[in-house]
Amino acid sequence: MDTKKHECERGESYRLAWRRYRLPMRVSVRTAHGVWAEREGVIVRLEDDAGNVGYGEAAPIPWFGTETVEDIEAGCAALGERVTRETLGALPVRLGCLRGALAAARAADADGMKHDYLRVAALLPAGEAARAVLVEQAEAGFRVFKWKVGVADARAEMGQLDELCGEMPEGARLRLDANGAWDRRTAERWLALCAERPVEFVEQPCFAAAGEGETAQRRAEDALRGLAEDYPTPIALDESLVGAGDVARWLGAGWRGVFVVKPSLLGEVRKALDALSAAKASVVFSSALETAVGARMALECAFRWEGEARALGFGVWPLFADRRFDGPPAAPFMRAEDVARLNPETIWNALS
Numbered sequence: 335m336d337t338k339k340h341e342c343e344r345g346e347s348y349r350l351a352w353r354r355y356r357l358p359m360r361v362s363v364r365t366a367h368g369v370w371a372e373r374e375g376v377i378v379r380l381e382d383d384a385g386n387v388g389y390g391e392a393a394p395i396p397w398f399g400t401e402t403v404e405d406i407e408a409g410c411a412a413l414g415e416r417v418t419r420e421t422l423g424a425l426p427v428r429l430g431c432l433r434g435a436l437a438a439a440r441a442a443d444a445d446g447m448k449h450d451y452l453r454v455a456a457l458l459p460a461g462e463a464a465r466a467v468l469v470e471q472a473e474a475g476f477r478v479f480k481w482k483v484g485v486a487d488a489r490a491e492m493g494q495l496d497e498l499c500g501e502m503p504e505g506a507r508l509r510l511d512a513n514g515a516w517d518r519r520t521a522e523r524w525l526a527l528c529a530e531r532p533v534e535f536v537e538q539p540c541f542a543a544a545g546e547g548e549t550a551q552r553r554a555e556d557a558l559r560g561l562a563e564d565y566p567t568p569i570a571l572d573e574s575l576v577g578a579g580d581v582a583r584w585l586g587a588g589w590r591g592v593f594v595v596k597p598s599l600l601g602e603v604r605k606a607l608d609a610l611s612a613a614k615a616s617v618v619f620s621s622a623l624e625t626a627v628g629a630r631m632a633l634e635c636a637f638r639w640e641g642e643a644r645a646l647g648f649g650v651w652p653l654f655a656d657r658r659f660d661g662p663p664a665a666p667f668m669r670a671e672d673v674a675r676l677n678p679e680t681i682w683n684a685l686s
């Protein structure tokens with residue numbers, strides 16, 4: 335793959351190819367939305383008339399409110415084999431993951447990594463299994479951990495919180511991710527508990543998907559704003575941010591909590607990151623459990639970010655049963671050179 339060519343050297347028209355994938359995970363991921371056993375998505379490849387090739391990945395998460403993998407396939411089929419700047423620009427905004435993938439495939443590999451390395455948060459499994467993994471990962475040097483909550487009964491999980499905090503090394507921080515599972519009352523009880531504990535933030539305590547109607551959405555957003563005002567532990571938005579439009583909306587509403595940014599879900603990545611940067615927003619870059627193709631794009635965003643360097647939400651690998659699709663194995667730090675070494679062409683070829 336020739337990623338060195340600058341974008342302006344490229345033609346206006348490209349040959350589009352795409353490959354759909356379905357990859358079993360090594361271990362299923364359990365969240366408040368249920369068990370996730372395999373990852374589906376589409377890798378796109380664009381080649382311009384000069385032979386420059388670029389890759390991108392559309393890794394949707396429909397329960398966040400993205401398009402589905404079927405929508406992405408249909409979008410690719412509708413584009414056909416020859417695409418231009420204009421036909422790409424005319425893709426519907428609701429195909430955000432596909433738009434992001436095609437933008438990534440077109441973008442030249444600019445330099446400008448701001449960091450040589452960044453800290454990584456270790457992802458802990460939901461439930462009782464978290465404790466053993468935390469102990470093991472603390473031993474390995476991790477000092478930021480992310481625990482999936484809202485999976486089991488709240489009272490049982492609250493009991494486990496103290497056990498986990500008790501195992502954490504001095505100065506370590508725990509992120510809690512409820513994936514929108516709590517009602518406001520439950521979230522209030524959790525946040526009261528977190529106030530005295532080394533909790534870095536609580537991610538998406540409440541959420542209502544578009545399908546639940548406008549009243550439910552307004553209530554969930556009011557709850558997020560209320561919780562952010564009433565408790566000292568920062569609240570992080572994740573499911574609330576699908577696409578650059580959501581980022582702009584929350585920035586416009588003056589959100590001062592954390593923005594968990596999954597670049598794979600932003601659609602117009604550059605636009606969203608520029609807006610966050612201009613607002614000096616607090617950003618945590620996070621995996622959408624994409625393959626190394628999408629992860630490379632997402633991690634490049636993180637390594638270029640000029641704001642505060644918070645631990646990456648990329649402590650997810652090894653993730654796939656077939657390790658050829660993984661990014662760098664989780665370690666307390668990730669290096670820019672590990673990111674630069676990820677090779678989309680290998681993954682493209684593995685799907686042939």
Ligand SMILES: O=C(O)CCC(=O)c1ccccc1C(=O)O
Binds near residue numbers: 623649650
């Ligand atoms: O952010 C991280 O630390 C890991 C990634 C993660 O938790 C995640 C991965 C895929 C889909 C949703 C989520 C989430 O943050 O809710």
Ligand SMILES: [Mg+2]
Binds near residue numbers: 538572573
């Ligand atoms: Mg989350």
